[in-house]
Amino acid sequence: MFDHSVISSLLTAFQPVNLVSCFIGAVVGTLVGVLPGLGPAAAMALVIPLTLKLGPTAGLIMLAGIYYGSMYGGSTTSILVNVPGEPASVVTTLDGYVMARKGRAGAALAIAAIGSFAAGTFSVIALQFFAPLLARSALAFGPAEYFVLTVLGIVLLSNLTGKSRVKSLILMMVGLVLSTIGMDPVGGVERFSFGIDAAQGGVSFIAITTGLFGVAEVLTIMAEKEEKVELLPVKFRELYPNREEIKRSVAPIVRGSVMGFFIGLLPGPAATMAAFASYGLERRISKFKHMFGKGAIEGVAGPESANNAAAGGAMIPLLSLGLPFTPATAVLLGGMLLHGVTPGPFLLKDRPDVFWGVIGSFYLGNLMLLILNLPLVGIFAKIVRVSPKYLMPTVLVLCVIGAYGDNSSMFDVWVMLASGVAGFLMRKYQYEPAPLVVGLVLGPVMERSLRQTLIISKGDISGLWGSGICVIMWVVVIFSAIYPIVGHFINRSKKVL
């Protein structure tokens, strides 16, 4: 099985046309990830007509290349200028950008590239061996399980930044509230648009994140101008991670890869959820807890591995069952159908050339991305050396393009500016904006699954804990919610004694 699958996949991928398609896809994907506003789904949709001329195998290899290439590229702007190229890279800003300001941009970028490569390769191996088995287990998750999963996410990630838990919960609730603007996900009723036509489709995720991180960062730098934040000079050999940083990154990369892969099997914004979950986990178990938010390499290694592994994991339901669980895999499914390929249990039997070609391209694509990205680290790292008076206006224009390009709507640009001012004020009042993004991501999944569960159980609230998986997850939710409170009282009583 191993020999046959690996050899056939690599032989197919090594055909010149497939090799070139893989390379172009990986490069375009990296650019898409770097540029804010143009997500992988939109880029893949733009490229589909071109791929029709290449035939199914090469065409789909190119589309898949864009998909995982964007996961690679997304981290670059997060680390360099605090503007996440795509939602899954939001969490990378927390430590990656701080590292860049301390003169360790190169190390952060290199670890992100290595972590992405390792996680991408791990997810391909897992995809190759466990696809049918894992696809079936993913289907065991119904609306009730998803609802508990989102509650679990809220509870576990409430301590994401290690600062005030209540402040994090407030921002998560704000994110959840904002996610309800626009069409209701079950009945299609228009809500909270306040008479603005452009708000009927909801608030743009890209507009909010570019505002909260990019614009807010520029305003913060302007406020700090009197204090003169100077970047430390960097020598060439310091551009790359040192032995200590590599050692500290190994375990987070392994954990992020495994966790990201399994989260990738679930419907919804898997890559973003995986990155946040990995950051939360690393913050809890790391020996360097005190460094998180101040430039911990683990805070870059874990999430970057997780979001790439999730991209691989998301291919399992797509290839094995024909179920796209993310917008990007939905576009990929569209591309497959246009090429006359029907994904599902019979894909391997009917079109082995396509199946193994795409899988093989994952191996090569990950390697190409690593080779492409590592030498560029030095060039990218130099960007942070550019004086703020030239860099920041460029960042602001990129933010505007990102927000506008998402829906070609000026309303989104105004939302971005409002989010930027809000983000600036949040920092001033010690609110870390990342939990708001968690709420915004989980909101639609949470509402849909809650309402679907109640509809299925005909209003019987016990439907929310109707299965064994639900019960286990509720126990974890209750334990995670109570533990910090009990711990707080125990610590206080110890101090009194």
Add this chain to the structure above:
Amino acid sequence: MGSSIVWMLFGLLFLVYSLRYPFDTIGSPGPAVFPFLISVFLIFFSGLEAIKSYTNRKKEAEKECVDEASYWFTRVCERAKGEAGPIKMTAVFVVYLLAMVWVGFFVSTFLFVFVSSRLMGSKDFLRPIALSLGIVIFCYILFEVWLKVSFPRGILF
């Protein structure tokens, strides 16, 4: 405490507004249910934070042997330090977005980059102009020509 009150009012706005939509039944929950529940949680957590900040402020004021009002005033003044720059930049940004609809994306972006670069501390004219020109050309070629993003067009370009 002020920030918690702002969040509380934000939650209250959505809570009141959610009452305009149907709740329906528990067996078929309507579009008002989820935003209503989340708003309640938001108000609850904001209230909790407000109480926490009030207690902390009281303790800090006692520690520094000043009355609560003057402690609060000092904190507000501390926070307001250095805010002139961000206010100016926000104002320029607002003018830029308004101008974009009238004079078009490329002309307004050229002016915005120039003004914001000067605001960030550029002393000369040549470099900000070169930067503005570079950004506009880059945006035109990459986004408009290659990626087919159609930016707002105004009376000029």
